[in-house]
Amino acid sequence: MNLNEFIQLALAEDIGDGDHTSLSTIPADAQKRARLLVKEPGIVAGVDVAKAIFAVVDSTFTVDVLLPDGASIIPGDIVLTVSGNARNILTAERLVLNCMQRMSGIATYTRQLVNLLEGTRAKLLDTRKTTPNFRICEKMATKIGGAVNHRFGLYDMILIKDNHIDYAGGITAAVTQANAYLKETGRSLRIEVETRNQAEVEEVLRIGKAEQTRVDIILLDNFKPEGIRDMVRLIDGQFVTEASGGINESTLRAYAETGVDYISAGALTHQIKSLDLSLKAY
Template sequence: MTKKYFMNMELLSKQVRLWLEEDIGTGDITTTTTIPLDRRSKGIIHVKDNGLIAGLPVAAQVFRIVDPELVFVPKVEEGVYAEKGTILAEVSGSTRSILLGERLALNLMQRMSGIATRTNQYVRAIEGLPTRLVDTRKTTPGHRMLEKYAVRVGGGHNHRFGLYDAVMIKDNHIKGAGGIEPAVRAAREGIPHTMKIEVEVESFEQLEQALSAGADIIMLDNMSNANMTEAVRRVRAAAPHVIIEASGSVTLETIQGIARTGVDVISVGRLTYSVPALDISLDLDAKKESGS
């Protein structure tokens, strides 16, 4: 059974229209001056790297908005690992329309597939361990929905989506509020009972303060593995219901050791920033071109 990945298609459509407006502007001068209006083609989308594929529904939506008469046919499933040369999809119809949507569709797929591929590398590094890999808010402005979607395709999970859906008390909040205890108390008074409070700590002293204040989630920020192991021991003894998260400079080389400290969650900013795109191209199939 094909795995389904949820995406807000209404929001995607709004964003795609803005991105197309940015790219097309007053019109694709090259295409309109070189391609006959009645020319029809088939575009073959293929991958030029090995990697996990994400963004096929996004590419389909791009071409649909450019021209509802274009026919987009995926040739692989979303989330599949594809080797170099694999045909991912075909899009048929007006040659002009295909070329209008080509760059945006490929840019989005390349970025999303790069994120999914990297995420899957991290997931496999902690395979078999009871630790959840999550992303962060270190995303490209305007592309957060797609990038967090790509993390899920890669087998990871999402942290909070924005500033509005969870309380995360970090170092500057602690300084501004006058300490962990007053920060947690004020947050608890101002949020619904359904929302949890996370506190970032950098020392055992702050850890004890977060436990005393009643934090629901404690983030261990840039701690050594030895200190994280001890922090996990203390939290489990004092408040076993508290979720423990590790964060800070996590790499593929260090993530397994971090997971073995016993933390519940590891958040990794590298899943969505400085990620190399997967090379994906679209070639027109000359044999399929036609015109009246």
């Protein structure tokens, strides 16, 4: 789903057979303006999405952006203004706010975590733990906050996790079959393998460099920081490394200091409080 498809579906969900409140109370030719006000400090995200929504609702709108995506905001700030047909401003209002409030909450929390990584080599990754049909916006928000987008969906990477390993009959079998699949289908997707203990890491080290069983990334899942440090030393730069599993604000720095390349956090998108914004006539 691209951004335009998302906007079309979201508007159809909201409008149905018409915005009857606006249709019944506002003259058809009324021209008005509104401004998007900040009511809570944080990082703004979704400005470009708002512009796209306004353009779909009414291509004649005039939208002036005062604060771009990624800007720090405080209560009283004005992010943007919009002017044009009053009915259409009201029709677009809720979708703009729903997207921007959620996205700004995600970007704000992401920036807080990214700041905790300062001075280390580790980069923060988002995950697929997203709201169905809203992933495109949530992934945009994590990137605005300073994280790196992991795979977008099931189609753009091979990530062999514990259930895949168990169903396939082990790491070697799963990796062998994944490489054969890529060869048969002519795809060039990256392969990442989840490991749960040192023995599994050692197994990936044995097979992951062979021509027929390539592996690109080793995922170290549910290791404590000292365990991650030991595995990073064992891997010794032969593969990109990622740490995941129960990592939060209080433990993030300790994981980052292990030398791991990436740290993934589902909390970036599934445990977020939306930022308080409003669209007000003026």
